[in-house]
Amino acid sequence: MSLWKVAWRSIQQRSLSSVLTAVAMGLGVALVVCVLVIHGVVKKSFDRGAGGYNLIVGANKGGQLQLVLNTVYHLSRPIGNIPYTYYEWLRDHPYVEAAYPLCMGGSYKDHRIVGTMPDMFDDLEYSEGKNYEFEEPNRNFYYDEFFCAVVGPTAARKTGLKLGDTFQITHGVKEGGEPHADKFTVVGIFEPTGTPNDRAIFVNIEGFFRLKGHVHAEPDAVDPEETTASPADEKGDTPGAPGETEHDTHSPDHAEAVENAEEDHAEDSHAGHDHDGDIPSELKKVTAILVCTSEENLVEAMNLQREINGQTVAQAVVPGDVITELFDGIVGNVQLVLLILVVMVVVVAGLGLLVSIYNSMSERRHDIAVMRALGASRVTVMVIILLESILLSLGGGFIGLLLGHGTIGAFSSRITEETGVVVRAMQFQPTELILIPGLIILASIVGYLPALSAYRTDVAKSLQS
Amino acid sequence: MLQLAKIKKSFHEPDGTVLPILDIADYHVSPGEQVVVVGRSGCGKTTLLHVISGISRPDSGRVKLDNIDLTVLTEAECDRYRAERIGYVFQTFNLLAGFSALENVLLAMRFTGRRVDADRARQLLDRVGLAHRVTHKPAQLSVGEQQRVAVARALANRPKLLLADEPTANVDSGHQQQVVDLLRETCREEKVALVMVTHSPDVSDQFDRIDRLEEINAVVSV
Ligand SMILES: Nc1ncnc2c1ncn2[C@@H]1O[C@H](COP(=O)(O)OP(=O)(O)O)[C@@H](O)[C@H]1O
Numbered sequence: 294m295s296l297w298k299v300a301w302r303s304i305q306q307r308s309l310s311s312v313l314t315a316v317a318m319g320l321g322v323a324l325v326v327c328v329l330v331i332h333g334v335v336k337k338s339f340d341r342g343a344g345g346y347n348l349i350v351g352a353n354k355g356g357q358l359q360l361v362l363n364t365v366y367h368l369s370r371p372i373g374n375i376p377y378t379y380y381e382w383l384r385d386h387p388y389v390e391a392a393y394p395l396c397m398g399g400s401y402k403d404h405r406i407v408g409t410m411p412d413m414f415d416d417l418e419y420s421e422g423k424n425y426e427f428e429e430p431n432r433n434f435y436y437d438e439f440f441c442a443v444v445g446p447t448a449a450r451k452t453g454l455k456l457g458d459t460f461q462i463t464h465g466v467k468e469g470g471e472p473h474a475d476k477f478t479v480v481g482i483f484e485p486t487g488t489p490n491d492r493a494i495f496v497n498i499e500g501f502f503r504l505k506g507h508v509h510a511e512p513d514a515v516d517p518e519e520t521t522a523s524p525a526d527e528k529g530d531t532p533g534a535p536g537e538t539e540h541d542t543h544s545p546d547h548a549e550a551v552e553n554a555e556e557d558h559a560e561d562s563h564a565g566h567d568h569d570g571d572i573p574s575e576l577k578k579v580t581a582i583l584v585c586t587s588e589e590n591l592v593e594a595m596n597l598q599r600e601i602n603g604q605t606v607a608q609a610v611v612p613g614d615v616i617t618e619l620f621d622g623i624v625g626n627v628q629l630v631l632l633i634l635v636v637m638v639v640v641v642a643g644l645g646l647l648v649s650i651y652n653s654m655s656e657r658r659h660d661i662a663v664m665r666a667l668g669a670s671r672v673t674v675m676v677i678i679l680l681e682s683i684l685l686s687l688g689g690g691f692i693g694l695l696l697g698h699g700t701i702g703a704f705s706s707r708i709t710e711e712t713g714v715v716v717r718a719m720q721f722q723p724t725e726l727i728l729i730p731g732l733i734i735l736a737s738i739v740g741y742l743p744a745l746s747a748y749r750t751d752v753a754k755s756l757q758s
Numbered sequence: 759m760l761q762l763a764k765i766k767k768s769f770h771e772p773d774g775t776v777l778p779i780l781d782i783a784d785y786h787v788s789p790g791e792q793v794v795v796v797g798r799s800g801c802g803k804t805t806l807l808h809v810i811s812g813i814s815r816p817d818s819g820r821v822k823l824d825n826i827d828l829t830v831l832t833e834a835e836c837d838r839y840r841a842e843r844i845g846y847v848f849q850t851f852n853l854l855a856g857f858s859a860l861e862n863v864l865l866a867m868r869f870t871g872r873r874v875d876a877d878r879a880r881q882l883l884d885r886v887g888l889a890h891r892v893t894h895k896p897a898q899l900s901v902g903e904q905q906r907v908a909v910a911r912a913l914a915n916r917p918k919l920l921l922a923d924e925p926t927a928n929v930d931s932g933h934q935q936q937v938v939d940l941l942r943e944t945c946r947e948e949k950v951a952l953v954m955v956t957h958s959p960d961v962s963d964q965f966d967r968i969d970r971l972e973e974i975n976a977v978v979s980v
């Protein structure tokens with residue numbers, strides 16, 4: 294018969310009170326768990342938001358933060374545009390391994406439309422060693438599929454877009470703008486990445502350029518709000534051939550989607566859009582460029598950043614730096630509040646435990662005296678009380694873990710929907726490991742007072758009563 | 759085997775007055791001997807057993823068991839000594855309510871420095887006639903059965919001395935004799951000296967040696 298068992302028996306004896314105490318403790322622990330998990334997930338999502346590239350290049354207006362918020366998190370407004378030729382210059386720059394141009398400024402049902410090139414989904418690692426994945430029959434779009442789109446899983450769920458669906462882009466990043474006449478066809482919904490890109494809709498950048506008003510005659514006439522409505526419409530209005538030819542080169546398994554797309558296009562008025570012919574680079578604009586420099590040579594990245602920032606056309610930011618600053622600046626303060634909250638919760642839970650055990654001391658004084666009379670030492674009865682406290686708080690901890698992760702699990706899909714962060718019920722944070730020693734220490738501190746009272750029990754007197 | 763020498767014990771009342779309870783010049787119990795102690799209520803019988811077992815320390819004097827002086831041991835040593843050498847049967851049984859009959863016996867073994875001997879615990883419960891009740895909690899046992907568990911528990915660690923404080927006072931009259939017989943027989947079998955306090959002349963008359971506390975105690979209680 295171990296002392297653990299003796300402590301356990303005493304817990305069993307007062308089962309209702311013990312269960313209530315453990316549940317109260319559990320609620321506290323659950324709160325701590327939720328805070329830890331959410332904090333961890335938020336941090337992770339912040340960190341992984343800008344995976345796979347070292348620099349973001351954007352218009353030399355507005356702050357670095359806005360550029361990062363806009364490019365990485367699809368928040369805030371696009372700052373402005375930079376010439377496509379600048380992208381071409383970067384792409385061919387000796388330090389640059391890959392560059393992905395992005396066009397922003399449109400939306401569909403409140404979800405950002407990002408014009409990009411297909412190689413972003415083919416080559417970019419959104420997080421260490423992880424590429425975007427499409428599950429059959431989902432797929433990436435091809436270069437020449439101008440009016441095709443791939444949709445982030447969250448965006449797909451929220452907008453109801455399914456494979457083969459067509460949609461029209463709205464001017465501006467918020468709903469309420471006027472839709473473009475051209476329709477894009479969804480050819481793929483990629484697997485969840487846990488990055489903000491899950492919330493975005495990606496279209497072929499060439500299709501984006503071909504939207505009415507997206508190609509500018511005067512390279513500098515750029516308005517961040519009105520990327521789609523600048524005065525330079527003349528070029529886009531040049532009548533072009535109907536949009537069929539762009540689809541005709543694909544394998545049969547794409548035929549259906551393509552057919553649908555073609556039907557839709559057929560209904561469409563394509564007058565005024567140059568869907569086929571190449572648009573001269575000088576007339577195209579991009580909102581941001583994701584740049585990957587050689588991984589081995591970080592000096593090159595720094596030099597490149599300096600070079601870009603030395604010119605007036607664009608600014609280059611290291612997303613990691615800005616994200617860390619952002620996280621420490623905003624979330625860091627929240628973190629402190631949460632930490633205080635956690636400490637208070639722990640103190641309250643500890644006090645609950647203390648009160649519960651301490652209140653039970655009068656009724657068990659006699660049992661303690663009997664154990665002493667049977668030969669238990671003062672230290673032994675003290676240890677029994679401490680073990681009881683530890684068992685109760687570990688029990689509470691267990692309840693709390695179940696409750697906490699259960700809660701996370703119950704809300705995981707909502708959290709994912711709202712934030713684009715993938716949360717799983719059984720996603721444990723390393724910090725949660727601290728819970729076990731933490732609870733044991735708490736229980737020992739809290740159990741000390743009743744344990745001392747047990748230690749001091751006057752055996753002869755207590756036996757008389 | 760048990761020797762008390764010049765034992766004095768008094769209690770301090772809350773108002774500060776000192777209340778002398780025991781003043782025993784000399785008291786002996788031989789190995790295996792069976793002694794009954796009688797005396798008025800409040801004359802200090804329980805206090806005497808507490809002093810013998812080391813539960814209470816005398817104000818002065820010596821308590822020797824097997825030539826070891828309990829009064830010079832540290833408290834922890836004394837606790838260990840009590841666990842290993844002295845069995846105690848209480849008037850109100852004092853079984854631990856949360857533990858089964860068997861666990862009550864095993865618990866007593868836990869407080870010694872030796873290993874817990876579950877076989878012996880079962881044998882003892884068998885001996886007191888409770889083989890079929892080992893997993894029952896005290897509340898599920900009759901008072902007679904409870905006191906038998908208490909006897910088994912007191913014998914668990916093969917003590918040299920068994921102290922029984924009015925063990926029949928709370929047992930219905932039909933079962934009193936059973937309890938006395940059980941105590942006397944098992945102490946004889948286990949070669950344990952027995953010091954039993956009782957109020958009942960029916961019980962005390964069965965003993966060869968009857969100690970009247972008023973006669974050995976110099977404190978004249980009012
Ligand atoms: N812890 C104590 N503090 C003060 N007085 C006590 C204490 N224990 C016992 N007494 C007093 O000592 C006297 C003897 O008590 P006790 O040994 O229990 O008597 P008995 O067992 O013979 O009935 C009683 O008057 C009792 O009130």
Ligand SMILES: [Mg+2]
Binds near residue numbers: 803804805923
């Ligand atoms: Mg008494």
